[in-house]
Amino acid sequence: MEYLRNINLLTNYSISINFRNFGLSKFSLYKIIKMDLQIKFEEKIFENKRRAPDEFKIIANTLRQDIIKSLLLAGSGHSGGPLGIADLMSVLYFGGYINYNPTEPEWKDRDRFVLSAGHMAPILYAVLARAGYFPAAELATLRKFGSRLQGHPGLDVKLPGIETSSGSLGQGVSIAVGMAMSHKLVDKDSKEVYAITGDGELQEGICWEAAMTAGTYGLDNFCWIVDNNDCQIDGRVKNVMSIYPIKEKFEAFGFTVFEIDGHNIVEIIQTLDKFTRYHALRKGKPVCIIAKTYMGNGVSFMHDNYKWHGNPPNKEQAAKALEELSK
Amino acid sequence: MKTYEKKGDKATRNGFGEALAELGDTMPELVVIGADVTGSVLTSFFQAKHPDRFFSVGVAEQNATTVAVGMALSGKVAVFSSYSAFAAFRNADQLRVSVCYNEANVKIGGAHSGITVGPDGATHQSLEEIAFLRALPNLTLVSPCDYLEAKKATKAICEMVGPAFLRFGRPAVPMFTNDDTPFILGKANILREGNDVAIIACGLLVWESLLAAEKLQEIHGINARVINMHTIKPIDVQAIVDAARECACIVTAEEHQVHGGLGGAVAEVTAKNSPVPIELVGMKDSFGGSGEPFELAEKYGMTWKEIYASALVAIERKKGTYNKIRQVKDVATYHEGL
Numbered sequence: 321m322e323y324l325r326n327i328n329l330l331t332n333y334s335i336s337i338n339f340r341n342f343g344l345s346k347f348s349l350y351k352i353i354k355m356d357l358q359i360k361f362e363e364k365i366f367e368n369k370r371r372a373p374d375e376f377k378i379i380a381n382t383l384r385q386d387i388i389k390s391l392l393l394a395g396s397g398h399s400g401g402p403l404g405i406a407d408l409m410s411v412l413y414f415g416g417y418i419n420y421n422p423t424e425p426e427w428k429d430r431d432r433f434v435l436s437a438g439h440m441a442p443i444l445y446a447v448l449a450r451a452g453y454f455p456a457a458e459l460a461t462l463r464k465f466g467s468r469l470q471g472h473p474g475l476d477v478k479l480p481g482i483e484t485s486s487g488s489l490g491q492g493v494s495i496a497v498g499m500a501m502s503h504k505l506v507d508k509d510s511k512e513v514y515a516i517t518g519d520g521e522l523q524e525g526i527c528w529e530a531a532m533t534a535g536t537y538g539l540d541n542f543c544w545i546v547d548n549n550d551c552q553i554d555g556r557v558k559n560v561m562s563i564y565p566i567k568e569k570f571e572a573f574g575f576t577v578f579e580i581d582g583h584n585i586v587e588i589i590q591t592l593d594k595f596t597r598y599h600a601l602r603k604g605k606p607v608c609i610i611a612k613t614y615m616g617n618g619v620s621f622m623h624d625n626y627k628w629h630g631n632p633p634n635k636e637q638a639a640k641a642l643e644e645l646s647k
Numbered sequence: 648m649k650t651y652e653k654k655g656d657k658a659t660r661n662g663f664g665e666a667l668a669e670l671g672d673t674m675p676e677l678v679v680i681g682a683d684v685t686g687s688v689l690t691s692f693f694q695a696k697h698p699d700r701f702f703s704v705g706v707a708e709q710n711a712t713t714v715a716v717g718m719a720l721s722g723k724v725a726v727f728s729s730y731s732a733f734a735a736f737r738n739a740d741q742l743r744v745s746v747c748y749n750e751a752n753v754k755i756g757g758a759h760s761g762i763t764v765g766p767d768g769a770t771h772q773s774l775e776e777i778a779f780l781r782a783l784p785n786l787t788l789v790s791p792c793d794y795l796e797a798k799k800a801t802k803a804i805c806e807m808v809g810p811a812f813l814r815f816g817r818p819a820v821p822m823f824t825n826d827d828t829p830f831i832l833g834k835a836n837i838l839r840e841g842n843d844v845a846i847i848a849c850g851l852l853v854w855e856s857l858l859a860a861e862k863l864q865e866i867h868g869i870n871a872r873v874i875n876m877h878t879i880k881p882i883d884v885q886a887i888v889d890a891a892r893e894c895a896c897i898v899t900a901e902e903h904q905v906h907g908g909l910g911g912a913v914a915e916v917t918a919k920n921s922p923v924p925i926e927l928v929g930m931k932d933s934f935g936g937s938g939e940p941f942e943l944a945e946k947y948g949m950t951w952k953e954i955y956a957s958a959l960v961a962i963e964r965k966k967g968t969y970n971k972i973r974q975v976k977d978v979a980t981y982h983e984g985l
């Protein structure tokens with residue numbers, strides 16, 4: 321109840337009041353009002369079902385707009401990564417792959433999704449809102465005091481649809497492996513577990529401990545998606561500390577590996593089909609999907625630029641991004 | 648006033664291992680993660696009895712911890728055990744974020760803790776983890792005093808919901824509690840009544856405290872209260888405040904650094920509620936070295952002798968008769984003639 325009150329407080333005020341809370345100068349406040357950018361989250365829910373490829377692009381662009389808007393209002397946060405996995409996330413969550421039930425988040429027959437790259441939280445929040453877990457208006461509270469939309473996902477604030485806190489890189493995917501073990505080896509059911517890690521994240525040793533475990537236990541109910549944008553905070557992944565070749569590494573750890581274009585909806589569908597729909601193809605091995613993506617995809621001035629790893633757009637940039645995304 | 652009798656020796660790790668194996672019969676949701684030290688932390692008992700619920704992940708304590716979290720978030724009671732040196736430090740970030748922040752139903756067995764792991768030397772003698780662990784929100788931290796209490800404590804932490812850490816040791820140590828001795832998480836046991844000084848101890852040093860209390864009685868007619876503070880977090884504030892008010896001076900004793908451990912926890916409580924002189928017995932801000940367990944306990948000053956001497960100092964401080972010259976010589980002087 322406490323959080324609901326906070327959210328009402330946060331969302332019922334106009335955007336300028338939100339900005340005043342963030343201590344922006346009078347000057348920038350003036351600019352905001354003058355530019356008159358209306359930030360509204362239209363309440364629209366997408367069903368989780370098989371769709372034609374074009375529909376996913378529309379969903380992905382809605383998610384991208386949500387990301388831009390919520391980051392603008394937040395005044396801090398990560399833009400590049402979330403935009404880059406919007407296509408993947410739209411197919412995963414709205415293509416009938418992950419089984420979930422927004423009206424019963426704790427539904428015991430649900431599959432699990434773990435965003436191990438917790439800094440990409442804005443896309444997860446957008447997806448969960450568009451799936452119907454909570455009102456889209458709540459996206460306006462990202463990173464704010466009293467919000468359930470923490471800077472990095474947290475279980476303590478009880479946002480429906482969140483399976484674990486994440487943000488300390490490498491831990492989420494290891495938790496996902498534990499979940500997959502619990503289902504396959506203890507409960508012996510067929511629930512699936514999906515995790516997304518960044519590519520810089522693969523530099524964390526625990527990722528490879530988790531990979532070893534998934535391979536050894538033949539966790540064929542586990543799908544590990546690597547967001548291979550070749551960007552991280554300090555630069556290109558290959559320059560900061562090369563994690564290449566990724567494919568051979570995962571194969572050596574006992575995975576079936578698919579390399580795909582993470583913005584090609586048809587390829588995403590075909591690959592997820594192989595994992596989710598044709599169990600026989602799994603042959604007792606976990607699956608790794610290396611998705612080649614571009615950081616900041618969909619917004620021209622953020623495209624493939626690692627400098628957009630951890631910044632929010634300002635008002636002008638948001639306006640431009642939203643214009644591009646509404647085309 | 649001899650209230651507790653020694654009935655042989657047995658290691659606290661046996662209590663942990665046996666309890667898990669027994670719990671496995673009645674708790675189908677209990678799973679155990681192994682990290683290549685199964686035979687020494689005695690999760691091997693569980694493994695032998697319930698092989699389908701034991702999962703080895705190799706020497707990978709970070710992964711072991713978060714895999715346990717994944718299991719816990721999928722409805723299991725997940726236990727992971729390794730040496731305390733690696734089950735509290737190598738995985739510190741995992742403990743903080745994935746176990747405690749998630750409030751995951753994970754139980755960590757910190758085995759081979761303290762100086763008494765012996766000849767393995769400093770790398771394996773974890774004497775700092777209480778300081779780290781008791782700063783973690785949501786965590787229950789227990790340090791049992793003997794075999795039987797370790798067994799009861801293991802059952803108690805597995806039956807409660809939420810993250811817990813059990814800190815226990817390697818060597819056989821005196822058994823002195825019995826089936827009737829109560830064990831309630833968060834509720835200290837007063838093992839010996841007395842109002843001249845309160846000795847608050849955990850783990851192995853509880854027994855040493857009882858020995859010290861007997862000597863104090865025998866030689867000086869001093870009545871020492873001995874409190875077994877088995878649960879370090881959440882700490883029994885009432886027992887500490889009562890001790891401070893009724894005894895007006897305290898000695899803490901633990902197989903851990905004097906900084907940040909049980910002594911620190913007691914000092915935090917008294918500072919806020921009822922400040923009294925406190926003497927801290929424990930490892931004095933140094934690393935250990937190889938040796939036989941009890942040889943090391945002697946060398947580094949974690950036996951009844953230091954507790955005894957510290958009690959005398961604490962009482963003098965309370966009376967205001969304690970002076971600096973004594974302070975320099977205290978332990979050595981008080982040891983003479985014993």
Ligand SMILES: Cc1ncc(C[n+]2csc(CCOP(=O)(O)OP(=O)(O)O)c2C)c(N)n1
Binds near residue numbers: 402553
């Ligand atoms: C354990 C840990 N160390 C450091 C960080 C800080 N950090 C957040 S994101 C990031 C870069 C990760 O790169 P990548 O996984 O490729 O994500 P992308 O930049 O593509 O979004 C770092 C170092 C962290 N969150 N966790």
Ligand SMILES: [Mg+2]
Binds near residue numbers: 521552
């Ligand atoms: Mg990256």
